[in-house]
Amino acid sequence: MSVLTRRMVSVAIAASAWSGTASAQDWPQRPVTIVVPFTAGGTTDMFGRIFAQAMQEKYGKPFLVENRAGAGGTVGAAAVSKALNDGHTLLVGTASTHAIAPCVYKRTGYDADADFQPISLFATLPNLLVVSPKLPIKTFAEFVEHVKANSGKLSYGSSGVGASNHLPGEMIQNLTGAKMTHVPYRSSNDIMNALAGGHIDLAFDNMTLAWPQAQGGTVRAIAVTSKERSPTAPDVPAIAETFPSFDVATWHGLFAPAGTPRPIVDQIAADVKRIYDTAEVKKKLYDVGAVPTPNTPDVFTAFAKTERTKYERIVKEAGLSPQ
Structure with a gap:
């Protein structure tokens, strides 16, 4: 079965399961995997673990951080793009995976726009x-x-x-x-x-x-x-x-595979806002130079598209050719 066929089948299953008066009250039904596309101990990993710990405390189900590093974050992102879209596999995406890599790699293994459902930003820095x-x-x-x-x-x-x-x-x-x-x-x-x-x-x-x-x-x-x-x-x-055109700020946010039911997406986005609006988390991030910026799925979707356009220009000006 091809990747496209699997995706079509999973979308159909999800749509059937969440048809009618869909709600997120039955989610999660099993452990949730949060893929961090970089190694443990780094900045992206920190954001993922803050989220995972708080979610596990609320829902009483395991939220497991899985580090899948490689190729500027594209290895982990590609894996999530092909995962079942039922809300049990999420990605801590970054400017690298969803704005820069699509401009500098001929093949990333995923479509940064079509293969993901943005949920919410965590922070910018x-x-x-x-x-x-x-x-x-x-x-x-x-x-x-x-x-x-x-x-x-x-x-x-x-x-x-x-x-x-x-x-x-x-x-x-x-x-x-x-x-x-x-x-x-x-x-x-x-x-x-x-x-x-x-x-x-x-x-x-x-x-x-x-x-x-x-x-x-x-x-x-x-x-x-x-x-x-x-x-x-x-x-x-x-x-x-010194160089007025220089503007490279990174960001970290949460993504799900495309087709993840909107009730689940909205529930997780609300949880991100709840977690990243707490005084404890805000202080932790401000102390290391990050600014918590939780938002809605629609706002995050528009932001990610704007960022890709921005980095297309920057990559071109830097003289980089797709590899």
Whole structure:
């Protein structure tokens, strides 16, 4: 049976089961798998586990986080795109999986628009440009000067081609005319370890992990990739203060396979809002540079489409060709 046939059958089953006066009162009927398309311990994993723990406490059923890393998050996303659409398999999707990867990969294994039902955003956050303390760089101006003077000699880490911490490096090369070596890793933890160990020179990693490292002196914070400065680190400038067109903020949100019954989708979206609006979760995220932004399925759907259009332009300007 082909993937398309399986999808048609699962949609028909779901539609039959939830026809008429459909409600989500019988969901979940069994353990719910939350696929995180990156390794454990990173930013995406953190968002998934916050959600899973709170949902398990409410429903009394297991909510299991499954880390399926690889290819900038597309391996895990592709797996969820083919899962049964009954609300028992969900994906923590990101700007990488649903906005950037479709622009930089010829084949992702899924259609970011047609194969998923967006449920709600979790949060948005900038990436943080961090460098090895061994480099003679303390300001963004010094960074630009050093990159130009050492074209081809510096390396930067990311979670893979198409990841949100990969694209800023390509943009910097395009804006400065200098070359850097891209070194892909499986997770943000691996990137930070490599940077601390002197295996790479810099990274544009998620603020949630990179900022605590910068505060601890393991790495040095130089700039944020968002259009504006981060309230968490107001003294750290935005790259856009030097290059006005620079605006790369990442985001994390919850997706279900396309065709998941709307009553279930709406119920889960309401749960996301409940969880991410709590004072405890808000403080935890603000402390690491993330801004909780739960929304509705329709608003999230429109947001994801706008983000894909934005990154299509950025990828083209960066001179990246689909791989």
